[in-house]
Amino acid sequence: MSSALEQLIGGTAKVLSEKELAEKLELGRPLRIKLGVDPTAPDIHLGHTVAIEKLRQFQELGHTAVLIIGDFTATVGDPTGRSAARPPITREEVLSNAETYTTQAFKILDPEKTEVVYNGDWFNKMTYDQVLKLNGRVTMQQMLQREDFKSRLGEGKEVRLHEIQYPIMQGWDSVVVKSDVEIGGTDQLFNILVGRDLQKEEGLPQQVVMLMPLLEGLDGVKKMSKSSKNYVGVSEPAPEMVNKLMSISDELMDKYYLMLLGTKRDESQHPRDAKLELARRITARYHDEASAADAVQQWLDRSKGDQGAGATDVSLTDFPADLTVLSLASNAFQIGFNIKKSNGELKKQAILPGAIQLNGEKLTDPNAEITPKAGDILRLSKKHTVKFS
CATH class of the missing domain: 3.40.50.620 (HUPs)
Known part of the structure; x- marks a missing residue:
């Protein structure tokens, strides 16, 4: 072929x-x-x-x-x-x-x-x-x-x-x-x-x-239509387009890449980053590159703000160098909340199930190296979140 x-x-x-x-x-x-x-x-x-x-x-x-x-x-x-x-x-x-x-x-x-x-x-x-x-x-x-x-x-x-x-x-x-x-x-x-x-x-x-194929709407179930309120209008403001596209599932994202951009997503990218790229490219097509980039940044800023609501401030200087996901979570619990958790407990109850998230990205590999930056939000559990400074 x-x-x-x-x-x-x-x-x-x-x-x-x-x-x-x-x-x-x-x-x-x-x-x-x-x-x-x-x-x-x-x-x-x-x-x-x-x-x-x-x-x-x-x-x-x-x-x-x-x-x-x-x-x-x-x-x-x-x-x-x-x-x-x-x-x-x-x-x-x-x-x-x-x-x-x-x-x-x-x-x-x-x-x-x-x-x-x-x-x-x-x-x-x-x-x-x-x-x-x-x-x-x-x-x-x-x-x-x-x-x-x-x-x-x-x-x-x-x-x-x-x-x-x-x-x-x-x-x-x-x-x-x-x-x-x-x-x-x-x-x-x-x-x-x-x-x-x-x-x-x-x-x-x-x-x-x-x-x-008929494009599924944002709900991933019904055909996209205004009557079903699951649509993205091509004349909508850039921030609204990005917000809507970031709400779709990972499975639907793959369909949108193929049907709306005529390409497959970069499998090496984290799903959230791939979705941001999808939202940016579609928004740029109906607005312009600058408007799309600004809308994506607005979404990131708002997302961080939502995740950081009620977060405990911690200083990166209190953390050791050469962190892994496991050591980052362990130290964050200890420094931020004076809670000591065993490595086995963290792996089984927090990391592997996807409860540990950095800026909304799940960290599921305990041994992966990681370098948090000032302003990053680390979610440890439903009740425990820290913000690095």
Whole structure:
């Protein structure tokens, strides 16, 4: 497998197919990579950026990003995953939202290598006869294979005829822009396959289907969304972005590295440091390096302050040189609280379980060498914390 192919399929949920993508990469020309967005709201969150990040990877390899603004399709509304028809939205609202979308997208994408097109440019020019002919290329049975349509009909809920148009319109977009690859969420499989069918009927090479996983929110359970209050908005202040990202689990951090930065975290880093780097890089992308660095420092200062609340001040001059985690903990108990603990007790009850923490970092290796600095906070137990001076 080529390095480019390996990079591009990294972090995807499904590619149909990897063989087709490999063949297209060997054509020796820039591929046209399609991503369609319906700007139904003015603000986006990190969950929306997963597909844009993958588009950026293609750009960095010399391919052309084709960003389709669904100024026409947004007025219909994508029925994917919906238990009812979407409320209508005017074209004026869509165009206003589109300005925000493109501004935010260009914080990730290279505008010089991005074609921005509006599907209203071709759908608004279609005659009714052309619409009927396009509809004649698919069957009602095909459309009703969609799980959301089937479930709504099974529950006795209505499916409006205009909703059935949506997959057809998304598929026709692929014909118009001659896409080689279409990127979408896992819930977009049906729509993208319609595009392949229509391209084949038009005598065009069929696009590769590249599905991205849906990003889990800060809770690590539900899909990121504003309604679940587990989101990070790309327009949020830098300190707020860092605070939110530092709250995620280590497992979720690995997913965020892959899905939002297109890379794996440095395994040699302590998880907290790796998470800080993740927060810094994501924040810098939507703000700037200086704002991101300042937000990270604010988090560190606040974290130290929280950990040091009620801490006992101790002087580093009272500690011996060449400390290990075990000797540091032993001396801290003795100097700070006049408590003498055996090495065996410290190992079993405090160090190995992770109770001993320096600035929030668990110290679980009793024999590891350590050099605390003035201002550091050492947590010995729930009731015992010292601050070095």
